Every structure is written in structure tokens, then in C-alpha cells.
Amino acid sequence: MPLATASQILQDYGLEVLLLPLNTLGVPNRTVTQVTITAGAAVIGATTISLTPASAITLRAGNVLSFRAGSEAYRTQVVVLSDHNNISAATTVTIAPLSRAITSGATASFVNGLLPLTGIQTLDLNNQETQVDTTSFLSGPGTETALVRVNRNYSVSGVALAADEALESVIKPVGAFQGNMFNREIYAAATFSDGERIEGVAKVYALNFPANQNEVKKYSFTLAFQGRAFTWTQPYTSFV
Numbered sequence: 001m002p003l004a005t006a007s008q009i010l011q012d013y014g015l016e017v018l019l020l021p022l023n024t025l026g027v028p029n030r031t032v033t034q035v036t037i038t039a040g041a042a043v044i045g046a047t048t049i050s051l052t053p054a055s056a057i058t059l060r061a062g063n064v065l066s067f068r069a070g071s072e073a074y075r076t077q078v079v080v081l082s083d084h085n086n087i088s089a090a091t092t093v094t095i096a097p098l099s100r101a102i103t104s105g106a107t108a109s110f111v112n113g114l115l116p117l118t119g120i121q122t123l124d125l126n127n128q129e130t131q132v133d134t135t136s137f138l139s140g141p142g143t144e145t146a147l148v149r150v151n152r153n154y155s156v157s158g159v160a161l162a163a164d165e166a167l168e169s170v171i172k173p174v175g176a177f178q179g180n181m182f183n184r185e186i187y188a189a190a191t192f193s194d195g196e197r198i199e200g201v202a203k204v205y206a207l208n209f210p211a212n213q214n215e216v217k218k219y220s221f222t223l224a225f226q227g228r229a230f231t232w233t234q235p236y237t238s239f240v
Contacts, residue, residue: 013038014064014079014122015156016114017170018187020201028185030201030229034109039067039078041104042137045097049078053110056088060165061197062116064191066233069103074236075195076100078108099193114189115166120158123190125220128150152198152230155189157220160209167219175207175221192235200230227236 020028035057040050051059063080079096131145160167173181189199207221 004081012201013120013190013192014062015120015123015154016063016189016191017117017118017166017202018111018113018115019170019174019181020185020187028201030185032111032187035112036064036231037108037110039102039104039106039108042098044099046102046212047095047097048092049095049098049102050090051087051093052090053087056086057110057112058086059093060114060116062118063110063114064116064189065108066109066191066195066197067102067106067108069106069193072103072106074100076102076106077191077193077195077231078102081117089171097200109188111187114187115170117156117158117166118164119161119167119172120156122155122157123192124155125153126155150226151167154225155220156223157218160219171204171207171221176205185226188225190223194235195233196235198225198230201226201240 016031020030020032023029037057038052040052042049051065059082061081061083065078065080067078068075068077073240076098078098081091081096082094084091084093103176130151131147134144134146152232169180172178172185174186176182183203185201185203187200188202190198191197202223202225204221207219207222209217209219
């Protein structure tokens with residue numbers, strides 16, 4: 001079946017992935033370095049912004065950044081529309097039109113090497129809880145339950161765009177297609193339209209490419225964040 005040939009399908013949310021390197025024992029190294037990026041001032045509707053990273057980074061079209069200035073109660077999402085390799089000083093970057101102004105000096109954290117999944121269409125949280133019955137007849141009528149674990153799962157689907165680096169070099173190999181990389185841990189960052197962000201070590205499960213595809217090649221998979229070492233960035237810092 002034919003592939004979609006559009007260069008980008010950019011939504012008001014984003015999923016970015018990074019294949020974690022292995023140590024000498026063949027165990028994934030879960031340690032990643034967060035780089036602080038400082039933004040220049042930008043008004044609503046702006047299509048460019050000046051970004052200054054604390055250390056050299058590479059940005060890809062489709063990377064999503066969540067900015068907040070120290071005095072602001074909210075975050076602003078910035079979707080990058082152009083590639084920039086190894087930038088280490090103030091650089092003007094093309095972005096999707098801003099829905100909210102950005103104050104000069106606002107900052108965002110970024111893990112260098114994150115690849116955007118450019119054909120993503122849906123990104124839905126689907127938590128699954130495991131509970132056990134811990135009924136104690138001394139505590140009165142009824143049953144009691146204890147939460148054993150919660151899987152922080154996201155259901156992801158999209159269109160397989162030609163030359164989608166994240167899909168071809170990360171998602172497919174760890175999801176099903178490459179034996180030595182199958183089920184290997186990745187680092188993932190999901191960012192939403194209000195600047196909310198969750199990121200951490202994750203695994204790809206149930207990767208599917210349905211056979212009954214007529215016009216474009218589509219995919220779906222489950223992204224499961226691992227353990228407790230993940231970061232949640234709230235869209236707002238106060239509620240008044």
C-alpha cells in the first residue's frame with residue numbers, strides 16, 4: 001500500500017522518542033541529560049523565536065518545547081518547524097504560530113536527540129490498574145482492595161510518513177521488527193497543547209500495522225512508561 005508523502009502532520013500535541021544506549025552489560029542506561037533552553041520574547045501569532053540552549057543541542061522539525069517564565073502561572077507550547085543541527089548560541093527558529101505570548105527569559109527543558117513522531121494522530125492516556133482483595137473481617141462488612149501497580153499507558157496511532165526517522169529507527173525496531181532491539185527501553189516525552197508534559201523511560205508494546213489499508217499505511221502501539229522515574233510537568237503552576 002502507498003505511504004503518505006506529506007513531510008509533516010503537526011498536531012497541537014507531540015510525542016518524541018530516543019533510543020537509550022546500552023552499557024557494557026547490555027543494560028539500557030536510563031540517565032539522560034536535560035538541557036535548559038531560554039527563549040526570547042515572542043507575541044501571539046509569531047512564527048519565529050530566538051532560542052538559546054545552555055549547551056549544544058540538535059532540534060528537529062516536530063520537536064515540542066514547553067516554556068514558562070518565572071512569574072507566569074502557565075506554560076506555553078512551542079512546535080519547532082525547522083531542523084537545526086548542533087546549535088549552541090542564540091538562534092532564530094521557525095515555529096508554528098504561537099497561541100500565547102512568550103516572555104523573554106522563559107525556559108524549557110529538552111533532552112538532546114529526541115526524535116519527533118511526525119505522523120502521530122492520536123495520543124490518549126489509558127491507565128491500567130492491578131488490584132488485590134485484602135478483605136479483613138475485623139474491619140466491618142464489604143471488601144477492601146489494595147493497589148498493586150498502575151501501568152501509565154498511552155494509546156498511540158498515526159500515519160506512517162515517508163522518512164519518519166522516529167518511526168523507522170526507534171518505534172519499529174523496538175516494537176517488532178529488529179530482533180536485537182526488540183522490547184528495548186526508550187526515552188519518551190509526550191507534550192500537550194497546554195504545555196503539560198510527561199517524560200521518562202518507556203517501552204513500546206502491541207505495535208500494529210493493519211493489513212486492510214487502502215490509501216495510506218497506518219500504525220498503532222501502546223507506550224508504557226516504566227517504574228517511578230518519570231517526570232510530569234503541569235500546565236499551570238497555581239490555581240486561583
